[in-house]
Amino acid sequence: xxxxxxxxxxxxxxxxxxxxxxxxxxxxxxxxxxxxxxxxxxxxxxxxxxxxxxxxxxxxxxxxxxxxxxxxxxxxxxxxxxxxxxxxxxxxxxxxxxxxxxxxxxxxxxxxxxxxxxxxxxxxxxxxxx
Numbered sequence: 126x127x128x129x130x131x132x133x134x135x136x137x138x139x140x141x142x143x144x145x146x147x148x149x150x151x152x153x154x155x156x157x158x159x160x161x162x163x164x165x166x167x168x169x170x171x172x173x174x175x176x177x178x179x180x181x182x183x184x185x186x187x188x189x190x191x192x193x194x195x196x197x198x199x200x201x202x203x204x205x206x207x208x209x210x211x212x213x214x215x216x217x218x219x220x221x222x223x224x225x226x227x228x229x230x231x232x233x234x235x236x237x238x239x240x241x242x243x244x245x246x247x248x249x250x251x252x253x254x255x
Contacts, residue, residue, distance in 0.1 A: 129167045134203045134251035138164040138191060142229045147171065148188040149180035149209075156180055162189070163224045167246045169205065170221040172239035181209045181242055189244065203251040205244070212241040 130138070148157045162171045169189060173181075181187065187209045192202040212218065218241040223233050 129207075129246045130164075130203075130205070130249040131251065134249050135164065137193070137201050137203055137251060137253075138169075141193070143191050143193055145169070145171070145189045145191045147173070147177055148190070149177060149184065150186070151180045151183045160189075161225050161229050162191075163221065163228055169207070169244040169246065170225065171242050171244070172218065172222050172225060172236055173242055174239045178211070178240055178242065182211055185209045187244055199254050201251065201253045203249060205246045206248045207244040207246040209242050209244045212243055214241070217241055 142161070144159045145162045146157050147160045148155060150156065156176055158177050160171045160173060160177070162169050164170075185208050187207060189205040189207070190202065193200040212221075218239075221241050221243075222236060222239070225231075226233055226235050
């Protein structure tokens with residue numbers, strides 16, 4: 126554990142099932158897409174496919190952003206920069222997928238065609254709004 130994420134930001138990331146936005150880039154062509162995630166000890170786990178997965182395979186440098194809003198007003202925001210790793214391990218995938226689906230209220234085996242990606246967080250910024 127590198128303590129890249131301050132404890133207050135870690136608490137926010139674990140607080141509720143909010144959507145994260147994963148930013149990838151290949152050949153100077155950025156791509157941002159929503160993802161479900163779980164966060165533990167400076168690692169974000171997500172399962173994905175398609176353009177996001179292809180981009181991560183080509184360029185593992187990613188960013189994630191999570192924000193909570195209330196009535197259109199931001200309550201807090203966390204931005205993470207890190208290095209993504211595609212995990213080709215069935216047991217690890219099933220465990221992460223189960224945890225993510227439980228967090229977001231989906232069936233335990235939903236989204237079984239995706240692939241596990243872990244993001245080792247290198248730096249984090251966060252802000253709360255009054």
